[in-house]
Amino acid sequence: MSAPLMTRSICIPVTKKGSHVFEIAGYSAYKCMDSDYFINSGTFSVGGHNWYIRFQPNVVFVNAGVDGAVQHCISVHLVLHSKGAKVRASCDLSLVDKSTGSPWLVLRTPEPREFKYGDTSMYFPKSAFMDHAMLEASPAYLRDDRLVIQCDVTVIKDPRLFTNKFVGEHEPPPSNIAEHIGTLLETGVGADVTFAVEGETFAAHKVILAARSPVLMAELFGPMKEARMKHLTVEDMHPDVFRAMLHFIYTDDLPNTDEIWRDHENKMIQHLLVAANRYDVDRLKSICQGILCDRLDVENVGATLVLAYHYNCPRLRKLCIRLITDPKFMEALKETAGYRDLKTNYPDVLADLFEVKTSNLHTK
CATH class of the missing domain: 1.25.40.420 (Serine Threonine Protein Phosphatase 5, Tetratricopeptide repeat)
Incomplete structure (x- = not known):
């Protein structure tokens, strides 16, 4: 007797995340404005919906205590700007440390909530973001009369439903080809060419380089003299830049290093863009352009x-x-x-x- 057919459904939540950075220059010019004065950021899209940040530079709160002291604060809200939409979302609102580029979380929605277009439910949270005294005593967040607000938005979409005919049906693991090819770069196994860059030597594989760069294809397999050489010298490039470009060529991703992601002067990304242009690695050049646009x-x-x-x-x-x-x-x-x-x-x-x-x- 055959075993009974068993089915299984899986409900998987779907989220879309995005961030927007809003820089306010000339803070001191706004801090004494009327309580209902506000400034809106540019519109940005997350999860297929349009949003913007609303900044109120001088919201007045009266403490409920005996003294009834008046507190002057800045207030920051996330606003849904898609007409007729109802969106479940959560957000983190942070101040960005100008010296490190790191966000400092100030307010977080305790749980996802429904945003609607309209005055009745367009903001969250409805409270003070930070009082003037605390902000003005924090040079890391208010520098040169500027402050930077970062809003991280998570939109909760309709869940995906999958049905399997058989319990235990095999599901293949996600692709790890980039990890395996990246291991060849790390270990140097099978390397057939080396590059000398300002005193450092890098072992690589001609066929991988040629597949990823038309310039290297011509150098390594074309009629140029370099095609007959196993040791090449790279001029006018820093070893860290060449290393990062090789990592991208092998893995299709940027290395997770402080030189790239905490480089507030953008020097590494600029040099990587120049290297990508030199070797015609179009995707790397496009990614570098995107990072520079964001910064x-x-x-x-x-x-x-x-x-x-x-x-x-x-x-x-x-x-x-x-x-x-x-x-x-x-x-x-x-x-x-x-x-x-x-x-x-x-x-x-x-x-x-x-x-x-x-x-x-x-x-x-």
Whole structure:
């Protein structure tokens, strides 16, 4: 007698996560505004819905104690901006330490809640974010009259339902091919070419490099003399940059190092973009552009614009120009060393920038 057929259903929650950073310049100009005054961030998308951050610089609370003391606070809310939508979501609201780039969690929704478009339920939480005295005593979070707010949003989507015909039906594990190929780089097993970079030697595999880079394909298997060589020298590149590029070539991912993710001057990412452009590793170049776009601010936009011009990064160039040609942003930019360097050393870039601005004015 055959065993009875048994089925199984699995309900798997589906979440979409995203973050938005909102920088407020000139905090002191806003802190004495009326209690109902607010500033909205740009709109951003998480989970297929549009959101923005609302910042109120001077919310007044009266303590319920005997003294009835008045407390002046900043208040920060997440707002759903998709009309007619009902979305279950949670959010973390943090201040970003300007010296380290690390967020410090201030408020968190205790559990997911339903957001709707409209005044009745558009905010969470309805409370003070931080009082003025505490904020102004924290130089890490209020530096050069600027503060940076980070909002991490988690949207809870409809769950996925899977049905298996047989209990114990085999499900293959997730792909780990990148891990296995990355091990070849770590161990050097089967390596057939070495690269000398400023005194450091890197062992690699010609066929993997050629598959990932058209430039290396030509160097290692084309008519160039390097194709007959087993030891190559790389000029004008730091070993850490070459190491990170090799890691990406083998694993299709950036290494998880402080030099990349806590590099607040963006030097490593900039050098990686240059290396990706040099070896025609398009996906790495695109990822570096995306990181630089996310990290743009008034201090680094000048240097980033020069990089975008020299290495053909249209997406990055377009965003830099959009920021610089904003009148409010330009006023702050003129006071930075990056802008002075742009005027002194890259007048051609600056001239092109103002041609774009003039052209935009004529088309309006």
